[in-house]
Amino acid sequence: MSDNFERFKKCAVDVLSVDEAQVVPDATFESLDADSLDLVELVMALEEEFDVNVEEEELEGVNTIQAAFDLVTSKL
Amino acid sequence: MTGRVVLVTGGNRGIGHAIAKRFATSGHPVAITSRSGHADDAANLLVVKADVTDPASVDQAVSEVEEKLGNVEVLVSNAGITKDGLILRMSDDEFTSVLDANLTGSFRVAKRVSKGMMRGRWGRMIFISSISGLGGQPGQANYSASKAGMIGMARTFAKEFSSRGITANVVCPGPIVTDMLMELTDEQRAAFENAVPVGRLGRPDEIAAAVEFLASESAGYITGTVLPIDGGLSMG
Numbered sequence: 001m002s003d004n005f006e007r008f009k010k011c012a013v014d015v016l017s018v019d020e021a022q023v024v025p026d027a028t029f030e031s032l033d034a035d036s037l038d039l040v041e042l043v044m045a046l047e048e049e050f051d052v053n054v055e056e057e058e059l060e061g062v063n064t065i066q067a068a069f070d071l072v073t074s075k076l
Numbered sequence: 077m078t079g080r081v082v083l084v085t086g087g088n089r090g091i092g093h094a095i096a097k098r099f100a101t102s103g104h105p106v107a108i109t110s111r112s113g114h115a116d117d118a119a120n121l122l123v124v125k126a127d128v129t130d131p132a133s134v135d136q137a138v139s140e141v142e143e144k145l146g147n148v149e150v151l152v153s154n155a156g157i158t159k160d161g162l163i164l165r166m167s168d169d170e171f172t173s174v175l176d177a178n179l180t181g182s183f184r185v186a187k188r189v190s191k192g193m194m195r196g197r198w199g200r201m202i203f204i205s206s207i208s209g210l211g212g213q214p215g216q217a218n219y220s221a222s223k224a225g226m227i228g229m230a231r232t233f234a235k236e237f238s239s240r241g242i243t244a245n246v247v248c249p250g251p252i253v254t255d256m257l258m259e260l261t262d263e264q265r266a267a268f269e270n271a272v273p274v275g276r277l278g279r280p281d282e283i284a285a286a287v288e289f290l291a292s293e294s295a296g297y298i299t300g301t302v303l304p305i306d307g308g309l310s311m312g
Contacts, residue, residue: 035239041194 004050004076008069011045025066032065039068046072079104080200080291083141083148085128085185086155088115090254091204094280095152095287096121102288107141107148109155128155128181129173138188147192150291153182154204156222158256160215171218178222179229186233190242199242200291203230204283205302207250207310223248227302234300243299245290250306252278274307 009023016034023032029039039062043054046068052075062068087096087108093115100106100120108115113125122144126137141148156178159170186201193199208216209223226246233244251257251268257277260268269277283305289295290303304310 037194037236037239044191 004073005069007049008046008065008072011049012042012065015042015045023065025064025069027065028063029065029068030063042068043072050076052076080149081141081145081147082106082150082152082291083109083138083185083189084152084154085109085126085181087121087152088112088123090256091249091252091280091283092152092154093117095154095284098281098284098288099150099291104150105145107145109137126155126185128184129176131184134181134184134188138185142192147196148189149193149196149198150200150202151186151189152202152204152287152291153185153226155181155185156204156219158216158219158259160219162215163217166217171221174218175222175225178219179225182226183229186229186244190233190237193242194237194240197241199237199240200295201230201233201242201244202287202290203227203244203246204287205230205246205248207248207304207306210248210302210304210310231300238299241296243290243296245295245298245300246302247283247286247290248302248304248306248310249283250278250304250309252280252283254280268309272307272309273311276307278305278307 009020012023013020016032016038018032039059043059047054050072052072058071062071082099082104084092084096086092088110096106096108107122107124109124109126111127113123115123124137124140127133157174159174161170182203203226205226206223208220212220230244230246286303286305
């Protein structure tokens with residue numbers, strides 16, 4: 001978990017231009033000032049980092065860091 | 077002046093070439109794509125080979141530009157083909173192949189460069205459409221459809237990427253003196269000249285001037301617009 005979360009965090013910091021400390025499981029994308037385009041960008045970066053494929057419709061309802069992390073890691 | 081990295085597809089001749097030369101003269105680093113990978117006049121231009129109907133080729137070409145010049149900040153989507161014929165004699169293939177090159181090709185390149193523009197929080201996309209896309213043109217059902225399609229697509233780019241400092245606009249040239257126009261018969265060209273309120277055919281540099289403006293800092297509040305440059309031909 002922690003190793004993957006570190007990789008996830010690095011992507012989020014890069015793409016969303018946020019502080020590492022802000023990337024906590026229950027942070028919402030709204031609280032990170034991330035819009036739908038940011039989320040798509042983040043998922044694209046995560047797809048590359050984790051070598052997984054996320055479909056557009058799977059992003060529905062993904063509002064928090066935890067949800068995005070679970071979505072991506074469920075495919076490993 | 078800080079140069080912006082400019083990519084002009086189909087910049088080896090005609091309107092695209094005039095646009096590329098204008099940006100280069102103004103001091104911007106400019107890349108052009110051509111199907112052959114060559115251009116007769118390539119001074120101050122990086123020429124990359126690209127077939128816009130092939131996504132892998134588009135990716136490779138843009139990667140080459142990114143490596144050599146940096147992320148593309150100004151895209152002039154200009155590459156296009158014609159396969160004219162009256163509708164009754166136009167095959168499905170003649171229709172779809174022109175759509176694929178002109179419309180889907182333009183989508184492929186714009187999508188590919190949009191990632192870099194998003195990261196840079198700045199971008200200018202200028203799509204070279206045609207007045208054929210506004211008013212239709214006998215013999216050009218395929219070409220007109222592709223050029224009209226660019227308008228809806230460009231406006232979607234404009235809306236989806238507006239929060240990232242990226243603008244997308246469309247320029248619709250009228251009859252401009254290029255090789256493509258020279259494929260028309262003398263009678264067809266004369267008919268154009270007579271129909272144009274300004275009373276003459278246009279020059280490629282008259283398109284290039286508008287494109288350069290749309291790519292400038294000053295044009296940051298202009299997005300989703302469609303600008304005919306046609307001596308008044310498409311009025312009313």
